[in-house]
Amino acid sequence: MNWWQQFIRGDPAAIHRTFNSIMMTTYWLAGWSMLVGHVPSAVLDTMGTSWHHIWLVLLLVGPPLSVVGTRLPNRWLGLWVRVAGNTSVYGALIALITAVSIANGALTWTAWTGIGLSACTLLLIVVDLFTLHRAAKEASNGRS
Numbered sequence: 001m002n003w004w005q006q007f008i009r010g011d012p013a014a015i016h017r018t019f020n021s022i023m024m025t026t027y028w029l030a031g032w033s034m035l036v037g038h039v040p041s042a043v044l045d046t047m048g049t050s051w052h053h054i055w056l057v058l059l060l061v062g063p064p065l066s067v068v069g070t071r072l073p074n075r076w077l078g079l080w081v082r083v084a085g086n087t088s089v090y091g092a093l094i095a096l097i098t099a100v101s102i103a104n105g106a107l108t109w110t111a112w113t114g115i116g117l118s119a120c121t122l123l124l125i126v127v128d129l130f131t132l133h134r135a136a137k138e139a140s141n142g143r144s
Contacts, residue, residue: 003017003018016070017070017071020066020067020070020124021067021070023117024062024063024064024066024067024085024089025063025067027059027062027063027089027092028059028060028063028064030059031056031058031059031060031063031092032060034055034056034059035056035060041099042096042099042100042102042103043055043095043096043099045099045103046098046099046102046103047095047098047099047102051095054095055092055095055096058088058089058091058092058095059089059092061085061088062084062085062086062087062088062089062091062092063085063088063089064085065081065082065084065085065088066081066082066085066086066088066089067085068081068085069081069082069083069084069085070082075135076132076135079128079131079132080132082124082128083125083128083129083132086121086124086125086128087125089121090118090121090122090125093114093117093118093121094118096110096114097111097114097115097118100114
């Protein structure tokens with residue numbers, strides 16, 4: 001069964017991989033746009049060049065890690081890679097929310113959207129960490 005059939009039938013893993021891939025590709029493209037497109041950046045304007053460079057690294061490295069983590073055959077490694085990628089994206093979102101809020105002196109629509117996306121990203125991180133914890137606990141119980 002291909003991914004589309006799995007997605008249409010409501011397979012949670014297929015749904016997660018699909019939405020994860022869409023969002024992470026969007027974040028990655030945004031990072032490249034900021035890097036090569038000379039697009040105005042609230043992070044650069046409010047936080048300076050160093051933070052802007054860190055923000056770009058988070059946007060360019062984190063999303064591919066997250067996508068690769070969903071596709072690695074080794075589930076343990078995949079979860080750790082996904083946690084690393086999602087944590088990077090979470091950091092980039094928090095930097096954007098902070099910069100936009102400072103630049104505008106208030107929480108704008110962009111900041112509120114970032115808050116929602118960062119909350120979803122944080123939940124993905126927490127779920128993956130609990131999954132890793134549960135699997136480690138089961139593995140250690142099996143060795144006793």
